[in-house]
Amino acid sequence: MPTTAAISLARSARLRATALIPKPSEVVSHVDGGCGFAHDPASPVGPEPAIWLPEASPGTLILEPAPPDFKIVHSIDRIAFGQPLIERADADGRELVIADGSGELYIRLRDEQAARRPAVLVPLDSMGALRADVALLLARRLAGQRTGLLPAALRLTSFQKRRLIQLLHAFDVHDLGGGPRDVAAKVLASDHAQRRSVEWKDSHARRKANRLIHDSVALVERGYLKLLRGL
Numbered sequence: 001m002p003t004t005a006a007i008s009l010a011r012s013a014r015l016r017a018t019a020l021i022p023k024p025s026e027v028v029s030h031v032d033g034g035c036g037f038a039h040d041p042a043s044p045v046g047p048e049p050a051i052w053l054p055e056a057s058p059g060t061l062i063l064e065p066a067p068p069d070f071k072i073v074h075s076i077d078r079i080a081f082g083q084p085l086i087e088r089a090d091a092d093g094r095e096l097v098i099a100d101g102s103g104e105l106y107i108r109l110r111d112e113q114a115a116r117r118p119a120v121l122v123p124l125d126s127m128g129a130l131r132a133d134v135a136l137l138l139a140r141r142l143a144g145q146r147t148g149l150l151p152a153a154l155r156l157t158s159f160q161k162r163r164l165i166q167l168l169h170a171f172d173v174h175d176l177g178g179g180p181r182d183v184a185a186k187v188l189a190s191d192h193a194q195r196r197s198v199e200w201k202d203s204h205a206r207r208k209a210n211r212l213i214h215d216s217v218a219l220v221e222r223g224y225l226k227l228l229r230g231l
Contacts, residue, residue: 051086051095052106055123057228058130059154060106061138066119074142076107076115098149103156105138105149118142127229130154153230164219164227170209171216180209187212 054060066072085104086097093114096107109115120135122128133151140147148155156164170187178186184205185193192205200206215223 051088051097052228054106054108055125056225057106058127058230059103059134059150059228060108061131061134062108062110062121063114063118064110064121065113066117070117070119072117072119074118074139076109076118077142100149103148103150103154105134130230151230156227167212167216167219170212171220174213174216180206180213183209183212 052060054062063076084096085099086095088095092108093111094109096109098105098107120138122131122135125131130151130153134149134154137147137149137151141149166187170183173183173186181193181200184190188205188208190203190205190209192200192203195203
């Protein structure tokens, strides 16, 4: 949506508009948006990145203890990765978020033995190949190789980052009651938004503003799942 770097952008953009957006009166479900969250999406937005469930994101690895007959060479050495962005423990185990220049890697440890004798669980679902790529990069990093934590398919390009910021800005304007003229003025910085109705109707800025609104709504409602899956 990985990649997950885009989600951090989304959280930041939404934070700027939080004070102006009315709070929903009903309780928000843990599966709103078509995706299960590890934490309630109705909770306040903070500076920490989200914890994505592994079934939704191939960039989230599940680590279990290796069978006793395997001679494990490399344990999960946190010093090799630097300070985790997040480290949380609950009844299901422990969660780590580690970041480097390639993006954020999410690790779910079933227990402490999973850190000492790590084995990666790779479900063979539609994202199985990507999960295997992420697992291979982790193995190489643990072996001391200089490699990114995420494969290229899960990294956002500079163009994609700029596009996502623009879409989230357009969604904020639309969500607060703004129309295409407002999006053209505030997001596109186009002077066409001030033109007469006839000129505005046929303008490129109007078409682009409408497209931004359409794409931004799709992104917020379910489109972010594609980012997590490298689509």
